[in-house]
Amino acid sequence: MAGSRDARGFTLVEVLVTMAIFALIGIVSFTVLDQMSKTKTQSEDAREQLQSMQFSWLMIEQDLRQAVGKPTRPNGTDVVRRYVSSDERLAESDSGLLALVKSGYDNPGLLLPRAELQPVIYRVREGVLERISYAYVNDRSDEPAAQPLMTGVEEFNVRFFRAQQSAGDSLQNQGINSGWQGSWDTEGDMPLAIEITVVSKAYGEIRRQFLTGTPSAVSSNDREGGENANQNED
Template sequence: MQRQQGFTLIEMLLAISIFALMSLAGFNILSSTVDSNELSLKHGDKMAKLQRAMLTIERDFTQISQRKVRINGEAPSANLLAHGELILDSESQVLAFRRVGWTNPMNMLPRSEVQSLAYRIFDGNLERLHYVFPDPVQGEEPKVRVLLEDVEQIEFEFFDPEAKSWQTTWEKTSLPSGVSIKLYSQDFGEIQRVFNLVN
């Protein structure tokens, strides 16, 4: 009589254990790949938002106007830039100015192509404020657009072409030849951009 050949119970348990370990390793690799992909997409999204924010700021500076600034419906100041702390409910510095080139095709909208705008930090966000009309009246609420989230602080410096140096304040009636913006972001740390102003 011939004995039947087959796997013993120990061999079966060993094979099942090896298969379970290989499955677990495969699942861990797949899980870490998915997590890594999600993290990469999140970081890519934040980077795209940062690039869009910088592009918006650059566009505003390239279209800056030689028109005196006015905040909260007050009389126009003698300056082309309004800069300071705690203006417009900001948690950090504010920079306000006017720009041209706000598209109004065939003058269909009842507004000018000049736009009053400001940058501020509010509730941890970098915000761009603008008014529908270039000379806002007192009490008029600006339109607010969040450019970047999780921003702790913003600092501005201005390049004085006469002194050939950077200034932390700007009280002159002319425009500086450059503006430096320094952001402190939770995601990216310190970010600095310098924008050339064409007078």
């Protein structure tokens, strides 16, 4: 009798309990792995968003440092001496816009039939901050190059600082709060600084202020009629 009792197998209840324990362990393991995978994905997304935001500010800062005051002929005829603009009609932006002309557009050995100046526009389309650039200053008939910079952008606002004294004075000595305005209508002059506010889904409102490269880049020829802004991209 003792031998028969030792040789018997597990009861149904014991089997069910064992299966339940293994099932519970499997569910817990899957939940932990799934949560780890989601956390990794969220971390990667957050890192990519941070990198894109930092890169966007870097591009904006570089362009503003190289901003120049140059009369242009965007339509090939009329001379425009408004060196920066926030007019959304220039590039059909959904929220705010910044347009300027920058130097430093590489042309090694002057092999290409263009100057080392480049028109650049920052705009928002369908929640994406884009940097639009043209190959020529005075001929914008070709399709521009559009570079997406940051996603999840809800607002892109620009303000301009008008210097109250001489252009050589520092920004801190100008009374920074008194010189800001929402648009730049002054012809033949550059703002001393530009403030950009970006509202994004990931980071909320971020505001930065930049000094421009050439606060008063106006030659006597520019004031007299802009003879230097010829159609051959001087």
